Amino acid sequence: MAYILKKEGEYNYIEVGEGRPIIVLHGLMGGLSNFNSVTDFFSTHGYKVIIPELPIYTLPLLKTNVKSFANYLNEFIEYKQLRDVILLGNSLGGHIGLYHTKHYSDKVKALVITGSSGLYENAMGGSYPKRSDYELIKKKSQDVFYDPKIATKEIVDEVYDTVNDRNKLIRTLTIAKSAIRHNMSKDLPNMTTPTCIIWGENDTVTPPEVAEEFNKLLPDSDLFWIEKCGHAAMMEHPETFNEILYKWLTDRAF
Numbered sequence: 001m002a003y004i005l006k007k008e009g010e011y012n013y014i015e016v017g018e019g020r021p022i023i024v025l026h027g028l029m030g031g032l033s034n035f036n037s038v039t040d041f042f043s044t045h046g047y048k049v050i051i052p053e054l055p056i057y058t059l060p061l062l063k064t065n066v067k068s069f070a071n072y073l074n075e076f077i078e079y080k081q082l083r084d085v086i087l088l089g090n091s092l093g094g095h096i097g098l099y100h101t102k103h104y105s106d107k108v109k110a111l112v113i114t115g116s117s118g119l120y121e122n123a124m125g126g127s128y129p130k131r132s133d134y135e136l137i138k139k140k141s142q143d144v145f146y147d148p149k150i151a152t153k154e155i156v157d158e159v160y161d162t163v164n165d166r167n168k169l170i171r172t173l174t175i176a177k178s179a180i181r182h183n184m185s186k187d188l189p190n191m192t193t194p195t196c197i198i199w200g201e202n203d204t205v206t207p208p209e210v211a212e213e214f215n216k217l218l219p220d221s222d223l224f225w226i227e228k229c230g231h232a233a234m235m236e237h238p239e240t241f242n243e244i245l246y247k248w249l250t251d252r253a254f
Contacts, residue, residue, distance in 0.1 A: 001040055005032070005053070011076055012053040017043025020109070020254065022086045024051040025073070025093030027115075027232075028175055029159055037238030038088070038245075045246060047086075052076050054096070057171050064171050065178035066092075070100040077107055086254060088112040088245075090232060091205070092175065098184055101193050110254050111195040112245060115206050115231040118184045119213050134160055145230040146202040188217035195221040196248045198241060200229030222248060 003014045014032055016039055024035045032051045039049045054069055073096060077085060087108055089097035094116025101108045138156045142148035162168045195218050199211035208225075215223040224244045226233050234241045 001036060003032075003036075003039060009079075011079065013076075014039065014051040015048065017046075017048045019046040019048050020084065020086065021048045021050055021080075021082050022088055023073070023077070023082075024049060025087060025089035025096050026051070026054060027089075027091030027093050028056065028172060029091075029162065031158065034090070034232060034235050037242065038234050041238075041242040041246070050080070050082075054093075056175065057168050061171065061174060064174045066095055066099050066175075066182040067178075069096045070103065073097075073100050074104050074107070077104075083107060084109040086110045086112065086249070088114075089116060090114050090234060092117055092179060094118065095179055095182070095184075098188075098191070099182060102184070102187050102191055105191070105193055108193050110249070110252065111193050112198065113195065113214065114198045114233050114241070115200065115203055116210075116214070117179045117206060118182070120206060120210050137163060143204060143230075144232065145236055146200065146228050147230075147236060150230075150232075150236055185213075185217060188214070189219065192219050194252055194254075196245060197221055197223045198233055198244055199223065199225055200231060200233050200236065201225050201227050202229055203231045205231040224248070 003016060005012050005014060022042055024038060026032055026034060032053065035051060043049045055072055059068055085108055087097040094113035095118040097111055097113060098118050101111050137160045141151040141156045141159050145151055162172060197211055197214050199208060201208060211223055215221050226237050226240050229236050
């Protein structure tokens with residue numbers, strides 16, 4: 001289902017359903033529509049799903065980093081007057097969720113990460129493709145998924161446009177460096193927020209050993225694997241992803 005983007009002040013976001021708020025945090029190259037199946041399911045199962053559009057390409061360059069995005073998220077939560085939120089983040093979104101939870105743990109009831117950066121990330125296969133090389137960008141986009149058909153022409157075109165937009169490319173590279181700089185290995189053992197880790201067994205961007213490291217370092221975490229799945233489990237196996245997360249939330253009484 002297509003959802004309407006609300007515009008209020010400096011915030012653009014999707015909001016659907018009623019109940020405990022699940023705030024979804026998209027990745028660097030991920031659109032809000034990547035979470036349509038999550039929104040469809042949880043908005044009809046007792047949760048309010050909120051997906052803010054993160055200011056990845058609009059903040060001043062010096063503030064284009066994980067810390068600023070986490071602060072932006074906190075300001076959004078305060079603006080919406082939310083509490084006891086569940087944060088769900090993929091890739092960079094998971095990293096932002098982790099960093100936010102570190103600093104504002106009183107606002108977060110639970111954390112869900114899938115293909116999250118924060119410990120290690122093999123972004124775009126280790127290097128960004130040359131501008132205007134559409135076929136290489138298509139291959140890199142397909143490599144994100146176990147099933148290359150998930151990388152539709154729309155997805156490839158979006159990545160291609162980003163790489164060929166100088167402003168977006170500079171910010172993309174700046175954010176990638178920020179993600180490396182904000183390594184959270186020393187922070188995770190002190191973070192007691194219950195965390196659900198859902199990971200693709202075939203993720204090449206954040207490989208399986210990254211999920212195992214998150215699970216080892218976080219004091220209260222549960223790790224779930226999805227077979228034949230790459231970096232974006234909620235897109236590649238939406239039903240399985242939703243089943244795992246819903247059961248975890250139910251078992252934990254969230």
